[in-house]
Amino acid sequence: MRTAKTLFFVCILNILGFSASPADPNADANHIIQVALQPSPLEANLRRLTDEVGGRVPGTLAMQHAVQWGMQAFTAAGADSVHAESFEIPNSWSEGATDMTATTAYEVSPTRVGGATVLSSFRVRAVSVAWAPALAPVRHVPVVDVGEGSDAEFQKAGDVTGKILLVHTTVLKTWADLFAEYANAPPIVDRAIKAKAKAIAFMATREHDILYRHTNSGAGEIDKIPMVVVAREDGERIARLLADKNLVWADLSIPNQIGGPIKSSNVIGELRGAEKPDEFVIVGAHLDSWDLGTGALDNGCNAALVIDALRAIKASEVLPRRTIRFILFSGEEQGLLGSRAYASHHRAELDKAAGVIIYDSGSGKTTGFSVGGRSDLVSSIKQLLAPLAQFGVNDVETNMEWGTDHFDFMLEGVPTFVAEQEEANYLENYHAVSDTYDKVDFPQLKKHVAEATLLALELANLDQKIGPRLTHDQIEQNMRESKSVEMMKANGIWDDWVSGKRGRQK
Ligand SMILES: [Zn+2]
Structure with a gap:
């Protein structure tokens, strides 16, 4: 146990920088880790956010309440300043109230002379894909199976004008499956529009009737064709009927409410740097979520982590030399909109950014950090992560990851560190009705608080920033070397990068 006197000594050492610590280079790190692991309001904060506020879609009252929750929690954690x-x-x-019913025709006693054809209907459990257009009620529309929606399968399906397309999917088991699910959808949507289909019904990638919400539109704009996710069991039933030459029709109503532009807010709590207050580290996680569940794994637990990291730094009494901005982003689920806006609004000061740490994969064990294509950072980040080997944090990935809030900072050339985590129970509950407080692994989450706390302080206290801000050409070279150009093109980001609409200016 440390005495107050030793703590003071540690503070002095840290003002001078981590490397100045003489006897035991790991002493400061272990002290910070121990403080971060202490009991804290982490659980209570997350319980309020998930059980009381609930699912948090930008534009809703719940999202506004979540912003207030974030501001209050940062204040209570001891932030020097808090704003939105x-x-x-x-x-x-x-x-x-999305509503879908399927009807099929079959023969009663088909072997007996005089057997009759009867109709049977069943309710299909379905939810609208997010940011998809509404569909006024339609009745008795033929359903066509287009397999997994490839070009060849569309051709085989023939004329699908005005029909509802059933699209097969595979059950989500790995991160690669998830990236594939996102990558597969846009071309299927394009084919369906070209073929003049009425709507698309994607089979859920989760079993046991679990429904979830996705968006296939990239930047908060309304998509071009009505789409639903149907329970896997219902989708398979329809597919079997169609395969057995039964006709299937659907009644479908998707009364989505759609409006014009809305405002949402990022929440920022700050600890002011003692020595270089204009230089800053960001520790971030998104606060918004989908609304079928309560957004606990994605990403409430990590929003609570960010707040707890601020609390832990205060409790450690170690003074950060640079400022640390703790940010809860909004609009992540609609296409990284909050972090994109933040990176763009703060472009003029990004030369002063000393690193961006992001957590966005539930509470599965952290295995390492992805450094956004920056092989120049590998040896320094390995040194910084050394005290976290006790938690199994060892790997440094140099791929240019996409899909969370570091992305626009990476495109601005700022060093980014995304926590790489085990899948644990994240994928089965992803964006689903089952993403609730009870799914969070708190002992593991506390370790992540310690990791984020230590890494943030280390980045804030290095003598020199961990790495420079890259130029436009250097970032583009990283994109080519990490074979990310195809990913950028597939996601419609390449053109924006080339035209200078997004990312570091030439
Ligand atoms: Zn997320």
């Missing part, structure tokens, strides 16, 4: 910064999302969107 607003940005615009092109459209508001909320689901109405």
Whole structure:
């Protein structure tokens, strides 16, 4: 146990920088880790956010309450200052009472002379895909199976004008499956639009009737064709009927409510740097979530982590030399809109950014950090992560990851560190009705608080920033070397990068 006197000594050492610590280079790190692991309001904060506020879609009252929750929690954790910064999302969107019924015709006693054809109907459990357009009620529309929606399968299906397309999917088991699910959807949507289909019904990638919400539109704009996710069991039933030459029709109503531009807010709590206050480290996680569940794994637990990291730094009494900005982003689920707005609004000061740490993969064990294509950072980050080997944090990935809030900072050339985590129970509950407080592994989450706390302080206290801000050409070279150009093109980001609409300016 440390005495107050030793703590003071540690503070002095840290003002001078980590490397100045004489006897035991790991003493400071272990002290910080121990403080971060102490009991804290982490659980209570997350319980309020998930059970009381609930699912948090930008544009809703719940999202506004979540912003207030974030501001209060940062204040209670001891932030030097707390504020919100607003940005615009092109459209508001909320689901109405989506309703789908399937009807099939079959022969009663087909072997007996005089057997009759009868109709049977069953309710299909379905939810609208997010930011998809509404569909006024339609009745008795033929359903066509287009397999997994490839070009060849569309051709085989023939004329699908005005029909509802059933798209097969595979059950989600790995991170690669998840990236594939996102990558597969846009071309299927394009084919369906070209073929003049009425709507798309994606089979859920989760079993046991679990429904979840996705968006296939990239930047908060309304998509071009009505789409639902149907329970896997219902989708398979329809597919079997169609395969057995039964006709299947659907009644479908998707009364989504869609409006014009809305404002949402990022929440920022700050610890001011003692020596270089204009230089800053960001520790971030998104606060928004989908609304079928309560957004506990994605990403409430990590929003609570960010707040707890601020509390832990205060409790450690170690003074950061640079400022640390703890940021809860909004609009992540609609296309990284909050972090994109933040990176763009703060572009002029990003030369002063000393690193961006992001957590966005539930509470599965952290195995390492992804450094966004920056092989120049590998040896320094390995040194910084050494005290975290006790938690199994060892790997440094140099791929240019996409899909969370570091992305626009990476495109601005700022060093980014995304926690790489084991899948644990993240994928089965991903964006689903089952993403609730009870799924969070708190002992593991506390370790992540310690990791984020230590890494943030280390980045804030290095003599020199861990790495420079890259130029446009250097970032593009990293994109080519890490074979990320195809990913950028597939996600519609390449053109924006080339035209200078997004990322570091030439
Ligand atoms: Zn997320």
